Amino acid sequence: MSEKQIIALTKASQKKKREALEKTKKAIDDLVTKKQKITIRSVAKEAGVSVSYIYKYPELAYQIQTLREQQKYSLVESYPKTMHQRNRSLTNSDNRLKVLEQEKAELIKEIQQLRANITKVETGTNSPKALQAENIRLQTENQQLKQELEYAKQNLKEARDFILSQGYSTQNEFKTEIKEKIIQQVASKKQ
Numbered sequence: 432m433s434e435k436q437i438i439a440l441t442k443a444s445q446k447k448k449r450e451a452l453e454k455t456k457k458a459i460d461d462l463v464t465k466k467q468k469i470t471i472r473s474v475a476k477e478a479g480v481s482v483s484y485i486y487k488y489p490e491l492a493y494q495i496q497t498l499r500e501q502q503k504y505s506l507v508e509s510y511p512k513t514m515h516q517r518n519r520s521l522t523n524s525d526n527r528l529k530v531l532e533q534e535k536a537e538l539i540k541e542i543q544q545l546r547a548n549i550t551k552v553e554t555g556t557n558s559p560k561a562l563q564a565e566n567i568r569l570q571t572e573n574q575q576l577k578q579e580l581e582y583a584k585q586n587l588k589e590a591r592d593f594i595l596s597q598g599y600s601t602q603n604e605f606k607t608e609i610k611e612k613i614i615q616q617v618a619s620k621k622q
Contacts, residue, residue, distance in 0.1 A: 454478040455491060459498065468530055469498045472537045482541065499534075 458478035462469050474495050475482045485491050552558060 451478070451480055451484065452488070452491075455480055455485065455488075459491075459495065463498065468533070469495060469502055470534060470537055471495050472541070482544070 455474060455478040458474050459469070462473060462477060467473065471482055471485050471492060475485055485495065553560075555561075
């Protein structure tokens with residue numbers, strides 16, 4: 432893939448990300464304006480994004496949670512004084528109960544989804560236990576390779592010391608003498 436293609440893909444990805452953020456923020460504003468229930472799931476549905484997408488942006492999730500809390504307390508009214516106000520209060524209480532039940536159901540779904548994600552992480556190939564085992568295996572292999580390298584270095588040092596102890600000042604002299612001996616052996620076999 433060329434560098435131009437990578438740059439184009441990066442720009443397209445950033446544009447898509449920016450548009451999704453804008454849609455999510457607009458969805459929040461729309462829900463507030465319409466005085467509809469604000470939850471992460473309702474915002475995701477309104478914006479046309481996934482719930483997990485919203486959780487990628489903690490500031491969005493926090494804003495939604497804050498608005499949800501504000502919305503909870505704005506539904507609570509002071510004690511009604513007239514019968515009409517009492518009836519309206521009961522209706523609001525019933526509505527509030529329905530809202531809370533719906534919110535509870537949504538939260539249960541979110542908890543189930545999060546548990547499923549946790550289970551996938553714990554049991555998958557990238558689970559902490561699997562990664563830990565792989566890390567130990569790699570550390571053992573690394574230690575063995577270090578030992579082999581040290582052994583090879585020691586053998587090379589001994590070979591070098593031997594060559595130098597034979598009176599050769601350089602390896603080239605040693606190679607030259609070895610070549611001459613081999614040539615003599617080959618010549619003597621031909622005779």
